[in-house]
Amino acid sequence: MKVEAPRTLVHYWKFLVAGLVEQGQTGALIPSQRFLVKRMISPVPRDYSGVIVELGAGTGSLTTRLAARCPNARIMACEINPELARLLEQDLAARNLNSRVHVIADAAEEYLARLGPSSQRPGFVISGIPLGTLPGDVVTRLVAAIREALPPGGMYIQFQHSLIDRKRVMEAFSSVRTVPVLLNVPPAFVYYAQK
Numbered sequence: 139m140k141v142e143a144p145r146t147l148v149h150y151w152k153f154l155v156a157g158l159v160e161q162g163q164t165g166a167l168i169p170s171q172r173f174l175v176k177r178m179i180s181p182v183p184r185d186y187s188g189v190i191v192e193l194g195a196g197t198g199s200l201t202t203r204l205a206a207r208c209p210n211a212r213i214m215a216c217e218i219n220p221e222l223a224r225l226l227e228q229d230l231a232a233r234n235l236n237s238r239v240h241v242i243a244d245a246a247e248e249y250l251a252r253l254g255p256s257s258q259r260p261g262f263v264i265s266g267i268p269l270g271t272l273p274g275d276v277v278t279r280l281v282a283a284i285r286e287a288l289p290p291g292g293m294y295i296q297f298q299h300s301l302i303d304r305k306r307v308m309e310a311f312s313s314v315r316t317v318p319v320l321l322n323v324p325p326a327f328v329y330y331a332q333k
């Protein structure tokens with residue numbers, strides 16, 4: 139009889155490998171834990187029924203909790219690492235979430251560039267992309283593309299393990315609130331930004 143490893147162990151293992159092999163791109167060795175995830179998704183109303191874009195979904199530690207919190211929302215989960223994207227897709231299918239959570243196995247920049255004027259704009263863009271490991275001009279362009287994608291009143295939520303790139307977010311958004319989350323390994327900061 140084939141014994142499958144619990145899904146979370148596989149997730150932790152694949153994430154660790156990604157964190158070691160693609161250090162700069164992954165920006166962590168373990169997925170975000172529940173205190174950080176809770177902080178990240180708390181501004182999204184439970185009855186929100188629009189589109190939510192998640193950038194850098196990894197193995198889906200935030201994605202699945204967001205889907206549970208917002209059963210009426212359509213979630214677009216973008217992940218650049220094809221192996222992590224595939225794992226997330228399989229996990230969503232196993233949880234019967236794949237009709238309302240869609241995995242985009244691509245770079246956030248590419249995905250955001252494809253969002254045309256006729257696309258339904260996301261009320262929330264939630265990102266775990268490690269901005270601190272990217273060149274400054276790439277961060278500036280990415281943050282500008284996120285701003286562009288949001289409608290007035292929309293919110294950009296980003297976590298980081300340092301405050302290095304907060305200035306770039308503050309340059310693009312008129313309001314940025316920063317909340318530390320010490321109960322995460324490693325501790326993190328969450329930015330809540332609005333135009």
Ligand SMILES: C[S@@+](CC[C@H](N)C(=O)[O-])C[C@H]1O[C@@H](n2cnc3c(N)ncnc32)[C@H](O)[C@@H]1O
Nearest residue numbers: 163164169170194195196217218219245246266
């Ligand atoms: C710090 S991990 C966060 C993963 C997950 N959201 C979590 O909180 O556990 C960052 C993730 O962003 C992905 N990533 C990095 N650059 C990206 C990009 N340009 N577009 C999409 N995903 C990206 C990485 O592959 C990695 O899975």
